Amino acid sequence: MNQSLAGKKIAIIATDGFEESELIEPRNYLDKAGAQTVLVSLKPGHIKAWKKGEWGDFLAVDKSLDEVDPSDFDALMIPGGVINPDKLRMDKKAVKFVQAFVDSHKPIAAICHGPQLLIETGIVSGRKITSWPSLRTDLINAGGDWFDTQVVVDNGLVTSRKPEDISAFSEKMIEVFSMGDQQLKDATPPL
8 A cells, every 4th residue: 555645634423333443543544645634514512423333432523514514625534334424414514525525526425234324325226336235235226236345446446344244345446535536547447
């Protein structure tokens, strides 16, 4: 992993019920690559993690949705967790925030249940994608071409399945985010 994200500002959108490892570990990868990461949430203060089937630790929110402008960011990362993306997709401000990245053709990375939020934006239609297996039908119904593989990249959209895929997900996310506007088209076609 030689890509540098120096000078890049990456939004991470999450709320209560995010899968702890799927936010903290990819964020560490982004930080080590030189990115400035900003945890954006529905409210200021703290959000509570979900960790292996139980509530985990609290994590400090850097900015609420009311305090940020999507145009200030170069890319977006969406962690999973069963609760997190479901809550976010029901919030108009959260969907509008993510939609701004889609409309601006900025890179987006989502792991596990994270792609569930992307359904609300229409970006899934016609794209190769992966996710936690239980979302397969939802993503196919949204027009996606779903694959059961570690990481899928399609035109700047990076998706992955589960916590065990975090290393592969994080490395591919950094590769795509480092390219900025030069999107990777089908960089990792599923086998």
